[in-house]
Amino acid sequence: MRLSKGKLAIDFMGMRYIALVLSSILVIASIASLATRGLNFGIDFTGGTLVEVGYPQAVDLANVRSALADARYEQVQVQHFGASSEVLIRIPPRAGKESAQISEDVLAALAKQEAAVDMRRVEFVGPQVGEELTEQGGLAMIYALIGILIYIVVRFQWRFAPGAVIALVHDVTITMGFFSLFQFDFNLTVLAALLAVIGYSLNDTIVVFDRIRENFRKVRKSSPIDIMNMSINQTISRTLMTSVTTLLVLTSLFVFGGEVIHAFSLALIVGVVIGTYSSIFVASTTALALGVSKSDLMPVVRSGDNETDRAGP
Amino acid sequence: MNRYPLWKHILLITVIVVGCIYALPNLYGEDPALQISGVRQAEVDDTVSATVARVLGDAGIGIKLLERGEGKIMVRFEDTETQLKAADYVKAALGTDYVVAFNLAPATPAWLTSFNALPMYLGLDLRGGVHFLMEVDMQAAGKQAIERYTTEIRTLLREEKIRYALLRAEQAGVRVVFRSEEDRARAESLLRKNFPTLVTESAETTGKPEFTTRPSEQETRETQQFALQQNILTLRNRVNELGVAEPVIQQQGASRIVVQLPGVQDPGQAKRILGATATLEYRAVDIEHDLERAIAGKVPAGSRLYRERKGGHVLLKKSVIATGDQIVNARSGFDSMSGSPMVSVTLDAKGARSMLRFTKENVGKPMAVVFIENRSETKIVDGEPVKRPVKVEEVVSVATIRDVFSSRFQTTGLDSSREAQELALILRSGALAAPIEIVEERTVGPSLGKDNIRQGFNSVMIGFCVVLVFMALYYRVFGLVADLALTLNLVLIVAILSMLQATLTLPGIAGIVLTVGMAVDANVLIFERIREELRNGNSPQASIHAGYEKALSTIADANITTLIAAIVLLSFGTGPVKGFAVTLSIGILTSMFTAIFGTRAVINLVYGGRRRVAQLMI
Numbered sequence: 008m009r010l011s012k013g014k015l016a017i018d019f020m021g022m023r024y025i026a027l028v029l030s031s032i033l034v035i036a037s038i039a040s041l042a043t044r045g046l047n048f049g050i051d052f053t054g055g056t057l058v059e060v061g062y063p064q065a066v067d068l069a070n071v072r073s074a075l076a077d078a079r080y081e082q083v084q085v086q087h088f089g090a091s092s093e094v095l096i097r098i099p100p101r102a103g104k105e106s107a108q109i110s111e112d113v114l115a116a117l118a119k120q121e122a123a124v125d126m127r128r129v130e131f132v133g134p135q136v137g138e139e140l141t142e143q144g145g146l147a148m149i150y151a152l153i154g155i156l157i158y159i160v161v162r163f164q165w166r167f168a169p170g171a172v173i174a175l176v177h178d179v180t181i182t183m184g185f186f187s188l189f190q191f192d193f194n195l196t197v198l199a200a201l202l203a204v205i206g207y208s209l210n211d212t213i214v215v216f217d218r219i220r221e222n223f224r225k226v227r228k229s230s231p232i233d234i235m236n237m238s239i240n241q242t243i244s245r246t247l248m249t250s251v252t253t254l255l256v257l258t259s260l261f262v263f264g265g266e267v268i269h270a271f272s273l274a275l276i277v278g279v280v281i282g283t284y285s286s287i288f289v290a291s292t293t294a295l296a297l298g299v300s301k302s303d304l305m306p307v308v309r310s311g312d313n314e315t316d317r318a319g320p
Numbered sequence: 321m322n323r324y325p326l327w328k329h330i331l332l333i334t335v336i337v338v339g340c341i342y343a344l345p346n347l348y349g350e351d352p353a354l355q356i357s358g359v360r361q362a363e364v365d366d367t368v369s370a371t372v373a374r375v376l377g378d379a380g381i382g383i384k385l386l387e388r389g390e391g392k393i394m395v396r397f398e399d400t401e402t403q404l405k406a407a408d409y410v411k412a413a414l415g416t417d418y419v420v421a422f423n424l425a426p427a428t429p430a431w432l433t434s435f436n437a438l439p440m441y442l443g444l445d446l447r448g449g450v451h452f453l454m455e456v457d458m459q460a461a462g463k464q465a466i467e468r469y470t471t472e473i474r475t476l477l478r479e480e481k482i483r484y485a486l487l488r489a490e491q492a493g494v495r496v497v498f499r500s501e502e503d504r505a506r507a508e509s510l511l512r513k514n515f516p517t518l519v520t521e522s523a524e525t526t527g528k529p530e531f532t533t534r535p536s537e538q539e540t541r542e543t544q545q546f547a548l549q550q551n552i553l554t555l556r557n558r559v560n561e562l563g564v565a566e567p568v569i570q571q572q573g574a575s576r577i578v579v580q581l582p583g584v585q586d587p588g589q590a591k592r593i594l595g596a597t598a599t600l601e602y603r604a605v606d607i608e609h610d611l612e613r614a615i616a617g618k619v620p621a622g623s624r625l626y627r628e629r630k631g632g633h634v635l636l637k638k639s640v641i642a643t644g645d646q647i648v649n650a651r652s653g654f655d656s657m658s659g660s661p662m663v664s665v666t667l668d669a670k671g672a673r674s675m676l677r678f679t680k681e682n683v684g685k686p687m688a689v690v691f692i693e694n695r696s697e698t699k700i701v702d703g704e705p706v707k708r709p710v711k712v713e714e715v716v717s718v719a720t721i722r723d724v725f726s727s728r729f730q731t732t733g734l735d736s737s738r739e740a741q742e743l744a745l746i747l748r749s750g751a752l753a754a755p756i757e758i759v760e761e762r763t764v765g766p767s768l769g770k771d772n773i774r775q776g777f778n779s780v781m782i783g784f785c786v787v788l789v790f791m792a793l794y795y796r797v798f799g800l801v802a803d804l805a806l807t808l809n810l811v812l813i814v815a816i817l818s819m820l821q822a823t824l825t826l827p828g829i830a831g832i833v834l835t836v837g838m839a840v841d842a843n844v845l846i847f848e849r850i851r852e853e854l855r856n857g858n859s860p861q862a863s864i865h866a867g868y869e870k871a872l873s874t875i876a877d878a879n880i881t882t883l884i885a886a887i888v889l890l891s892f893g894t895g896p897v898k899g900f901a902v903t904l905s906i907g908i909l910t911s912m913f914t915a916i917f918g919t920r921a922v923i924n925l926v927y928g929g930r931r932r933v934a935q936l937m938i
Contacts, residue, residue: 059768061767061768108591110587110761110763111588111591114588125765125767126587126763126765127764127765127767127768128763128764128765128768129587129761129762129763130761130762130763131758131760131761132759132760132761133455133757133758133759133760135455135759136453136759136760143892144892146892147888147889147891147892150888150891150892151884151885151888151889154884154885154887154888155881155884155885158880158881158884159881162877196827196830196897196900198897199827199889199897199900199901202885202888202889203834203885203886203889203900203904205885206881206882206883206884206885206886206904207838207882209878209881209882209885210841210878210879210881210882211878213874213877213881214845214874214877214878217873217874217877217878218874241852242848245841245844245848248794248840248844248848249838249840249844251790252787252790252791252837252838252840252841252844253834253837253838254837255783255786255787255790255837256779256783256784256786256787256834256836256837257783257833257834257837258783259779259782259783259786259833260779260783260830260833260834262779263775263778263779263782264775264776264778264779264830264833265771265772265775265776265826267445267768267772267826268775268776268779268826268827268830271827271830272830275834
């Protein structure tokens with residue numbers, strides 16, 4: 008089984024302006040949403056208390072709210088979590104209250120109404136810890152980008168590095184935009200997913216770059232556009248194959264992995280789709296725009312290498 | 321050319337065998353067990369294990385296995401119900417000198433444990449339990465040091481007969497105001513001699529000679545470090561008293577402590593006990609002066625007005641008979657006369673001497689027990705949360721001394737038997753050197769833990785099977801070879817996690833799932849390259865060779881960049897993120913081995929031996 012018979016010859020570079028428009032729209036929409044709606048930060052970043060409880064049967068949220076209101080917890084967010092018998096309660100940080108005590112109060116209030124309530128999860132993050140996590144998360148993102156930038160400059164050529172990084176920023180921005188637009192919970196695991204998306208998307212980009220470099224060295228008398236097209240065509244079936252297998256397992260994680268891992272797998276699914284697109288259309292286009300040429304990629308010492316390469320073993 | 325030398329086959333087979341052995345213990349599951357360990361001097365020896373065996377035998381409770389480990393006994397049972405029932409009997413038989421904790425003991429067969437092969441360590445989100453991050457209030461530690469110096473300097477100046485107008489603890493240090501310049505000079509030289517680490521600054525703010533003295537910065541740092549270490553020690557004692565198997569108590573950063581308690585069912589109790597700073601003090605009641613006048617504001621020098629827990633006030637002498645840190649043992653129980661909850665206390669030699677002297681001279685007079693608690697209270701000042709240490713002091717009981725006593729006696733007046741139990745536990749485990757506050761909590765109930773394991777396992781297996789089928793359909797024979805590699809990859813990830821005894825968390829499982837999807841990437845790269853070579857008209861053998869050769873650098877490049885991201889995640893690593901990063905990094909490394917080296921070995925076996933291969937099934 009294969010995606011196509013014979014050699015592919017799709018003019019990807021010819022579509023680069025369409026891709027540019029599409030990417031611009033997505034990025035601008037994402038930034039607009041991030042600026043106006045912001046992210047629905049989880050308690051990992053904002054601080055606060057989260058209590059997940061399970062009831063023996065389906066429960067009405069209004070009842071849960073009234074039980075909490077009786078204990079003077081009015082400013083809380085109550086929602087079903089995965090099933091109608093499970094409830095997630097989020098309480099913002101509260102001044103003057105021994106913060107770790109809040110979850111105790113909440114559980115006691117719920118137990119008063121329904122004795123069979125089961126504590127499934129309690130998370131409490133102090134405001135200071137939340138700030139630190141936000142700061143560390145941002146730093147981690149920047150360090151990952153810098154580390155990757157350095158690797159590409161050393162291993163390839165500087166003109167490729169901005170291409171790869173722009174593709175990564177593109178992917179991360181759109182994934183975050185998606186979370187902002189739909190107001191999905193943005194927690195610590197989503198941040199980890201974003202870093203994994205960076206790794207994954209880069210993986211794809213590198214494979215394309217590797218082939219571009221090889222073709223620049225091997226094929227004579229070809230314009231950079233033709234070489235890029237050729238390289239993407241040669242790698243496209245691999246790019247799609249890997250994305251498909253990765254999306255298969257991620258879907259399995261999303262469907263069977265349980266509610267706790269939902270946001271994480273969703274971020275990865277969105278990121279992998281965008282990352283696949285960007286490694287085809289964004290990364291090489293940027294390298295092209297920065298004027299990558301044959302002479303940039305020629306091995307310095309022996310220029311005869313490409314000849315032997317071509318002959319094969 | 322498509323043949324591997326013998327040593328490569330041997331290497332591969334060795335890796336497979338070792339991988340299987342170390343991954344195997346994970347298939348056996350765990351037995352519900354009780355872990356019995358001694359508190360303080362109590363030894364866990366043959367008599368204890370004999371007692372346990374006898375008690376359970378008498379009660380008709382079946383034991384699966386009883387083992388003696390280093391300083392502990394592990395008793396395994398068939399199911400959790402028996403375990404729960406057995407715990408009651410064992411606790412009753414052994415008393416408070418032993419801690420009986422619920423545990424899950426790996427049911428790994430002996431031949432595997434002889435290789436040191438153990439199952440993966442499950443994280444709190446999978447087995448259920450409590451994770452606390454606690455912040456030690458360093459400001460309070462500094463304040464306590466200044467208060468201690470205040471007392472010491474006061475005593476020193478009195479002994480040396482140096483008169484002062486004012487001596488008190490302030491934010492900046494101990495402030496002393498003198499009546500004459502000469503007194504100040506004498507005091508300063510005394511301080512230099514007796515407390516060389518203090519930094520003294522003179523001032524004349526009120527027109528009188530004065531100075532403020534405080535511990536040097538280095539000493540403050542040492543005090544804080546000591547407070548942290550002391551707190552870790554105290555927390556460890558308290559956790560031991562709580563009866564938790566395999567707890568983790570570690571320093572994190574300059575002022576924080578991580579406490580992880582697997583399998584704790586009541587996080588509320590854990591919070592109360594770990595954070596408690598309660599202690600007791602024994603003081604004489606001032607019966608010479610009038611209580612009403614003291615309440616009106618005229619408190620006599622040498623005495624202090626205290627609130628009573630049951631309401632009202634009582635006037636106590638400032639000098640202390642015995643303090644909480646002189647208590648070496650404490651047990652809770654019920655008073656034999658009144659039936660009310662009590663704590664029976666044992667004092668150390670110093671405390672006992674002082675108590676003996678006092679009771680000898682004061683039979684028939686009242687003595688008070690003061691309950692002291694240090695808490696941090698957060699108040700919002702100008703929109704910013706500000707922490708402030710608060711000291712709560714209450715008199716829990718005033719009793720008439722009927723007889724002379726020294727080291728052992730009882731304290732009543734507590735609210736409930738639970739309070740008595742917890743107070744006894746806290747007194748036994750020692751005081752916290754500085755108040756602590758929980759700044760992060762992650763608790764997972766046992767039911768969610770079980771769900772997480774089940775769902776995590778399902779998503780790995782389903783994702784894995786789907787990829788297997790997909791690869792086999794798409795690449796046929798080569799796809800099946802890639803499937804073998806993927807299976808080996810999964811075994812190796814589990815084996816390495818087990819060998820490292822790394823903690824497996826739910827995000828860690830997610831990392832494994834992601835690796836399963838991405839691990840085939842290397843094979844896809846190679847196989848696509850082989851197809852390409854075939855299309856270019858190369859012979860099957862040459863295509864296989866070229867496919868592996870050419871894809872290699874691409875695979876390395878692609879994986880190294882993913883590894884960079886994973887390592888950043890690892891160093892960023894707080895709990896949930898770290899687990900993901902660990903499995904992802906391990907998965908990347910093992911997948912390179914299995915996808916390149918492993919598949920090549922099998923492909924070589926299938927195709928390499930033949931002279932002519934008409935067609936590749938790819």
